[in-house]
Amino acid sequence: MxxxxxxxxxxxxxxxxxxxxxxxxxxxxxxxxxxxxxxxxxxxxxxxxxxxxxxxxETPPDPAAEPAAAPEAAPPGAAASPPAADPARLAQDRLSDAPASPPDRFALAGWLLTVLVLAFAAYAGFAWRAEVMEAWPPAQRLYALFGLA
Ligand SMILES: [Zn+2]
Structure with missing residues (x-):
């Protein structure tokens, strides 16, 4: 102070x-x-x-500056157009997002890859179940569940 x-x-x-x-x-x-x-x-x-x-x-002289602030208050009313432009911008963003389908393709590729990996794992577990059970005896219970033991 x-x-x-x-x-x-x-x-x-x-x-x-x-x-x-x-x-x-x-x-x-x-x-x-x-x-x-x-x-x-x-x-x-x-x-x-x-x-x-x-x-x-400490700035009592400001009251004299209020008239200057009043003109600034007017623009906000006239600034109603910018908010109206925002929806258009959002629409443009959405349109720009639409062509951005590549991510979806990558997601699909990743999903297919996951399925292939799981399928291969299942096939390997079936094809080499003897080796698996030999290396990891507890696996016999797992294979027994599927009637493969
Ligand atoms: Zn003094």
Missing amino acids: RISCPNCAAEYDVPDAALAAGPRLLRCARCEHKFTAALPEGPAEAPPSEAEPPEAG
């Missing part, structure tokens, strides 16, 4: 954090006048939230 020396009116920017713990004794660098500075109000919890309002309060 901004603190002014009560003796010479010299202004200093004191971090709110420095005053969060409570009032502090400050010494003016210009006139060496000693005075206590504290946050405007509220407990130590408030300072973070109060740190911003003072900045807005």
Whole structure:
């Protein structure tokens, strides 16, 4: 917050954090006048939230700038067309996504590959069931389930 020396009116920017713990004794660098500075109000919890309002309060001249802000408020009303353009953009995106079928082809290829791998595994398990059961006896139970043992 901004603190002014009560003796010479010299202004200093004191971090709110420095005053969060409570009032502090400050010494003016210009006139060496000693005075206590504290946050405007509220407990130590408030300072973070109060740190911003003072900045807005330090710009009272802004009311004169409001007329300048008013013209800015008008464009939003005229800016109704951009939102209307968004649906068109979305439609274009969808159209652009439609030709993007290659991913689907890859997905189909991956699915077919998976089926082939599983089919080959099943065939191998059937063709070499004797070797499998010899190398991994517990597999006999598995093959017994399918009546292949
Ligand atoms: Zn002073």
